[in-house]
Amino acid sequence: MSVLDPSVPIFRYFEEISAVPRGSGNEEGVSRYLAAFAEARGLRYVRDSLNNVVIYKPGSPGRENEAPLMLQAHMDMVCEQDDSSCCAHDFLTEPLRLVREGDLLRADGTTLGADDGVGVSWMLAILESDSLSHPPLECVFTANEETGMDGARGLKKDLITARRMIGLDGHGETVTCVSSSGGRRLLARCPIIFSGNSSPCYLLTVTGLRGGHSGNCIDQGLGNAIKLGFRILYQLLERGVDVRIVRITGGAKTNAIPRQFAVLFASGFSAPMLEKYTDQIAADLKEELLETDPELSIGLEPADRVNSAITQEDTGALITMGYLLPNGMLSRDPVLGIPTVSLNIGILIQTEQFIDFDCCLRSPFRSAREDMSRQIEAVSSVFGGFIQLQNDYDGWGYAKDSPLREALRRVLKERGEELREEATHGGLETGVFKGRYPQMDIITYGPRMSGCHTPQETLELDSFLRSYENLTRLLSAV
Ligand SMILES: [Zn+2]
Incomplete structure (x- = not known):
């Protein structure tokens, strides 16, 4: 029985990918799942030898000729579990055991993989929908982010034609990252x-x-x-x-x-x-x-x-x-x-x-x-x-002008929220993409969650829904 309401696409996809083991270095299964998803819907896709998957979707009716937009999330997750839990979780074979407590979602004794299962399920819901307004989309699912960003670093350059990108490995609902370090x-x-x-x-x-x-x-x-x-x-x-x-x-x-x-x-x-x-x-x-x-x-x-x-x-x-x-x-x-x-x-x-x-x-x-x-x-x-x-790997320097950032600012403003900018000394895949495509306009976005990379990882479900809605508004506006 599902823990989340399966009639809500982002919930259904989050739950589906939680059943597929996908620790870093073990992406074969989830990579195949993504390819099968594209196949079943007749969407053009590429799956490379690193297990990266890129799925392409034409612009919604009337927007077919607009400049493409890249969406991106990493398919792998950090595998950590409670030492104290009675039975060890086998991350290679076992599905995550999701637990809902009011508005919070966590996994029983392990990391939840909301980092970055959130971004993956958002893209799947967007790819599936036939009612959203959006430009042509290049949805990039990278492998092995957590242990060296091997997927992003090895992705073939010509698979991406977009020069604007929303990285869905963000957090905070009203926060966007504006710069990351190289390393x-x-x-x-x-x-x-x-x-x-x-x-x-x-x-x-x-x-x-x-x-x-x-x-x-x-x-x-x-x-x-x-x-x-x-x-x-x-x-x-x-x-x-x-x-x-x-x-x-x-x-x-x-x-x-x-x-x-x-x-x-x-x-x-x-x-x-x-x-x-x-x-x-x-x-x-x-x-x-x-x-x-x-x-x-x-x-x-x-x-x-x-x-x-x-x-x-x-x-x-x-x-x-x-x-x-x-x-x-x-x-x-x-x-x-x-x-x-x-x-x-x-x-x-x-x-x-x-x-x-x-x-x-x-x-x-x-x-x-x-x-x-x-x-x-x-x-x-x-x-x-x-x-x-x-x-x-390259860093991502602060861009003074970012049309995507301004569009996100407006979307949040309509909801009475102020966009907060954040810079990090950590390395992000956005830096890898910025290094490869210097013209790329980049923002990051994601819901409120906490405890990433630990068994205490939790996702706020209200925020998961609300920020998805913000993302779809952004897609219709850019
Ligand atoms: Zn992440």
Whole structure:
């Protein structure tokens, strides 16, 4: 039985796609569903090898020759679930269990996928309707947004002829995004060589940090566990401690500020002195981070002796490199008030021959991203290291003139609402499209929802309906 009223198309489609597993990287099923939808309605469509789907719909009667408009949403969703829930949800095979509580919709124990199931169901309802007024539409459903925007980045350029676009990965009903950051992911690689060891070993840990999204939270002064770990190690070196690293780990995701760090190292230094030094440095760090990370905990304990460790010379180079690498917010936009350049050292990866710093670098300016890369390369090269670019996507700068934005402003005004503009230091697919089609006039739009990317994700149903109506008014006006 359906949870939502199936006679309302956006409800029916939202519920239908919620039954199709569609975590990032697992879009085959939903991509086929979208292609079958187009097929059944005789709409022209393209489905590419990345699982992106573009469905084309002619303009409504009398509007066939107007300039086309692109609508866009990502078909994938973040898969997170409550640890406490009794039975684990299998995101690869099981449908989401929708729960309605008054005006709120959520999923039982998991993310809801309103991000961006909302945009997908809106486009399906628009494509299905034969009563709406609209220009020719190019409806783009992208794959794999949440884990690197692979779909948008790989979409063939000539599939889109529109030069105006409504990104339906928005939120807030009366809010539109006007600018997003570009970004790149790169590895700073430090080579290492192991040799025999006969000294005692210790485990140094940094835990209890708050962490956060490296786009939204980078200007909050939060502690980065990896950077703190290297600061402690560097200060130990400075005090004459003979550190030789055995194993080093930190962080979990490139786009999250790391919450933990651990290093196993060998040292012949006096154990009580080592403990004393660590305690002193820890006390300073805790005082510095009292406001942002009150739960910060730094621990040192003896560990089992191991018979090989990174050479003292390579350990020294690695520690100094990690200590010198830039990190955090590096500049702020004086007008928008958001960061313009930032770097997050997100993960430490150890392989046989390298320690890699996996970094997420953000700026709307490609030149600034290149400059940061150069700095990281310069620091790395001093220590025999080098950098490897993983990917790069463009930002979306603020456009003074945007006919679509003004049209949305008028639509909201008719309902007595004021349009609010928002800029983000996060990366959006809108940036990818702006980079590919510089002439594109772009706005974003979406309903009120909260808790995205967490099992607490909820969608306000009234707002879902109301903002859909606003969108259809916008289509009839542009
Ligand atoms: Zn999204």
